[in-house]
Amino acid sequence: MVMAVFVVAAVLAVVSALAAVSHRDPVVNVLSLVVTFFCVAVCFALLGAHFLAAAQVLIYAGAILVLFLFVIMLLGAPQTANDEARRPVQRTAGLALAAIVVVGGALLALTMQAVPPAAPVGSNAHAIGTAMLTTHAFSFELVSVLLLAAMVGALVLVRRKQ
Amino acid sequence: MLNLLWLVLAFPLAGAVVLLAGARRFTHRTTAAVGVGATGLSLLVALGVLASYAGRHGEVVTQTLYRWIAAGDFSVEVAFRLDPLSAVMLFFVTFVGFLIHVYSTGYMHDEPPTAFARYFAYLNLFMFAMLTLVLGANLLVLFVGWEGVGLCSYLLIGFYFEKDWCAAAGKKAFVVNRIGDFGFLLAIFMAFKAFGTVDMAGLQAAMAADPAAAARWATPIALLLFVGAVGKSAQLPLYVWLPDAMAGPTPVSALIHAATMVTAGVYMVARTSFVYALSPTALLVVAVVGGLTAVFAATIGLAQNDIKKVLAYSTVSQLGYMFMGAGAGAFTAAIFHVFTHAFFKACLFLGSGSVIHACGGEQDMRKMGGLRHHMKATYWTFLVATLALAGIPVFAGFFSKDEILAKVFAAGAGNLHGYGKVYLVLWGLGVAGAFLTAFYMFRAVYMTFFGSFRGGPEAEHHLHESPGVMVWPLRILAAGSVVVGFVGIGFFGPRFNLFERFLHPVAPGVEVEGWHAGPALEVGLIALSVGVAVAGILLARRFYFGPDAGAIPARLATAWPRLYRTVANKYWVDEGYDAAIVRPTNRLAWWLWKGLDTVVIDGVLVSLAFFTEIAGDLLRFVQTGNVRNYALMVLGGAVAAAAWLLL
């Protein structure tokens, strides 16, 4: 039963990822990616990381991709012309590299032992919260500073020169 | 007082530094005060040290300043050694040095203040280097002083460096010295390799402890050390720099090329006498070179017309005598001759300086004459010193030269190390040399001080005695030329020879076994050497004194013109060296420059730059400016790094 859920989620993730990457229309790209993120959230849930699954949907699908849509609308859903100089070297090398990554990663995965995942301990959100605010408190604070910097940076970048 | 030994060196060094720093701003008076003062203070300290040392009965006193080299087992300290030998050297180096400094204030008076200061700075620096050489407790400190005096010699010979020939003379002195220094260095390396130490006392102990090694290494070390002495003390074949060195100011010639620096070679042989004592071969080489040089230089002196050149060749010749004595095992006799020679040769040089000063810079004796009427003090001191040099009894040179000749004869008659015949021949050369010495010195005396003045009426008006600062050192040195001989009277046997007894602990001679000169033979030998000297004087008188002065020599010169020209041109030795060594070396250097330096070395550098340029040209294609290309490269690099980490 779990396996079936996994297989469905995996296949859907891969298909929608392909669509996200290859379609001409940017809106279609973004929406496909939303589907992919949902599938990844399902995988998170299967792995027992419930909090992360929720966070994934909230942050990625809910915030980041919405931001993408805003920008696409702002820019008027631009599409790139495909008749300009093709770059054969780039395309070949790019495809080759991507293939290498996939195959390499898969092979590496296969060399590992197939250990069934351990059972989760307690409430996932509670555990993560505790861990974040005690062991990883410093990183937690740093990330907030990072977010502040990103906000300021984004504002600065889009400012029109007066 | 003995622990103030280092002050003897510190004062001249400080004087040199101060004068070099303030050369542009000092007046003559300040410079003279600093320069002469530094040497004077050094002399006072030296006298104090010697007074304290007098009661020590020849004990060796060492003062270590600090550790200079510490490398594993090997360590060298900057240390000074006071023993009878260095005490003797310390005394006359500081004493004669001081007098020459005083004299220089008068002689160099016409120089501009900057040059005046430069002169005294170099002279003080020389004193420092010479004292380091003399007081060095190990071969390396001695070598530092050795090099230092070579440097100061170069600086002072080339003092008038605006004149090409003066600069060339300085360069020649330095280069020829360097050849000798190379031998010296090899000797130091060899001593270290064989015995693990370069300290004098240490070396002596090491050689005593291991006679087999000592026997193996003594000859090469001794011969290489002697190469250094040949360079520094101007023996055959490296004497050529000394006559050219007369390009420097006359007090420099007096100090460096008569009294102190050139005797460093003899000092060094006496210092390392324990090495020579173990090597009959080396002793023979030393004696032969010394003897040949003594006569060779004396013959050249016969035909020189420049008064300073006569004295220069005389110095070379007398140094030959010193080495002859050392080679016969008589180290104390050699040092005794160094000691007496310092006084009368310095007096002669300073006297010639006085003469040159009076003649307005003229050095050619053919343009002098009759000066004894105008310069009484100079004349009498010069005469006294000449008598000492000629070896006339009572004067100092007689005792020391006679001692050497007696010891060489003893080596010959007693068949020292089986080379008796050679030593006898050398003794004969020594006697011949004494004749020639007396002859050419009195030739100089007669040509300069007797007869009528041949330099023209204008110069004659300027003839005057030199000022007091120049005359008093002459008087003191002349008195010394008379008096200092008495400390080393050898006739009455070693018990009465104070000098020999003083030096015996550190430089014991190589005694001839089984032969001893009886009193009659001794008297006979003395009579022979004195007679030969007197004969030389009389012959010179016959040739150069009186109404037909110079007539006979002129006839002889026209009768054998080629012989005369050869001798007058110093046997064409300089020209020979020039053709055989200097020119080929110049050509080699030129080829190395054009062929090797510009083509190969510069080529390597240029090609390095060229390859860098090409590499840059190729690498710039990576910077396409295309973002996607960069992303590709980043990802590619990341995959490669991950692969390397995981595999």
Add this chain to the structure above:
Amino acid sequence: MAPSTVHFVILAALLFGIGAAGVLLRRSGIAILLGIELMLNAGNLALVAFARQHGSLDGQVFVFFVMAVAAAEVAVGLALLVAIFRKQQAIDVDRLAIMRW
């Protein structure tokens, strides 16, 4: 049979490869950023899988931080994209080749 760590990692590798292909092969700036997001997600998935395997919670905390950083990065990246659009009226990154020889 339950999906094990290997399954998840293989999925993550696939997603990562697809994302990489997107970054390298598309000319539009938006598409590139989307590809980057996909790659990040793939990494997250692998991290959680491994964390689960080792029974440690640190991996999940890490993933959370990665999400935060990804959000920040997207914000800045989109701001850049807007600035570029203002300049050249298109989001074709091939036209941005100014830093070339």
